[in-house]
Amino acid sequence: MMPGIRVLDVGTGTGDMALFVAYSVGPAGSVLGVDSSANMLQAARDRAEVLGLENVQFEQASGEDYAADVQSFDAIVGRFSAFFFPDVVAGLSHLRTLLKTGGRASYSIWTPPEVNPVFGIPRDALAPYTTGQQDPDAPSPFRLSGAGLFANVMKEAGYLDVIDEEVNLYQFATSRDAYWQLLSEVSGSFRQQYCQLSEEHQQAVKQSVLEQLSQYETNGVVRVPARARVVSGSSN
Numbered sequence: 482m483m484p485g486i487r488v489l490d491v492g493t494g495t496g497d498m499a500l501f502v503a504y505s506v507g508p509a510g511s512v513l514g515v516d517s518s519a520n521m522l523q524a525a526r527d528r529a530e531v532l533g534l535e536n537v538q539f540e541q542a543s544g545e546d547y548a549a550d551v552q553s554f555d556a557i558v559g560r561f562s563a564f565f566f567p568d569v570v571a572g573l574s575h576l577r578t579l580l581k582t583g584g585r586a587s588y589s590i591w592t593p594p595e596v597n598p599v600f601g602i603p604r605d606a607l608a609p610y611t612t613g614q615q616d617p618d619a620p621s622p623f624r625l626s627g628a629g630l631f632a633n634v635m636k637e638a639g640y641l642d643v644i645d646e647e648v649n650l651y652q653f654a655t656s657r658d659a660y661w662q663l664l665s666e667v668s669g670s671f672r673q674q675y676c677q678l679s680e681e682h683q684q685a686v687k688q689s690v691l692e693q694l695s696q697y698e699t700n701g702v703v704r705v706p707a708r709a710r711v712v713s714g715s716s717n
């Protein structure tokens with residue numbers, strides 16, 4: 482990010498991106514992080530205070546219809562949040578109007594669980610014990626996750642020069658048991674489904690996760706790939 486620019490972080494969560502960008506744009510620039518969750522924003526504000534960053538602000542609002550002056554941001558970022566918009570095309574289209582001429586927006590999304598082991602491992606472990614197909618159009622981390630789908634939505638929303646890049650990330654743990662701990666304690670959606678199972682099925686799920694993890698274990702350290710997609714486009 483260029484020093485001095487004004488950036489909007491949509492669905493900022495606990496502010497990772499906003500805080501990083503605040504450093505990049507420097508004191509002459511500024512960042513606004515918006516999120517629908519008050520709890521997330523409190524954590525983001527606390528972190529900004531600890532870091533002594535004065536060029537970042539946070540506001541509780543929905544991202545898809547955030548009320549700001551048109552053409553008031555040089556850049557927009559949205560990491561793992563735009564797939565939650567009720568209507569993604571309408572949301573992205575609205576955000577495009579907030580970009581200054583030549584401004585660029587960049588949205589990160591996940592690839593499907595089939596090619597994304599961080600999500601595929603728990604999904605496959607739970608599959609024999611859970612029923613029901615998810616509505617592919619309902620807000621979820623895997624909505625529009627297939628190759629080219631989000632890029633098409635960006636074009637439909639009026640963005641130009643759309644670039645779709647796959648990015649490899651990794652989740653690390655010091656052992657398979659440590660990874661299991663992380664998954665079962667931190668992942669809300671996994672926990673919710675796992676807790677509803679009988680003790681016997683819970684054991685089977687844990688066993689399946691640990692077995693699947695063995696292919697990603699080297700010298701005791703677990704390194705599970707997570708594949709994201711970063712899709713960016715210009716306002717005009």
Ligand SMILES: C[S@@+](CC[C@H](N)C(=O)[O-])C[C@H]1O[C@@H](n2cnc3c(N)ncnc32)[C@H](O)[C@@H]1O
Pocket residue numbers: 491492493494495496497498515516517518521542543544545559560561562565566567
């Ligand atoms: C997976 S988290 C990502 C947080 C952050 N961007 C990051 O990468 O660490 C998704 C965030 O989007 C927020 N969110 C979901 N729907 C939203 C909406 N319609 N408008 C604004 N924020 C939303 C959630 O509250 C949550 O903080």
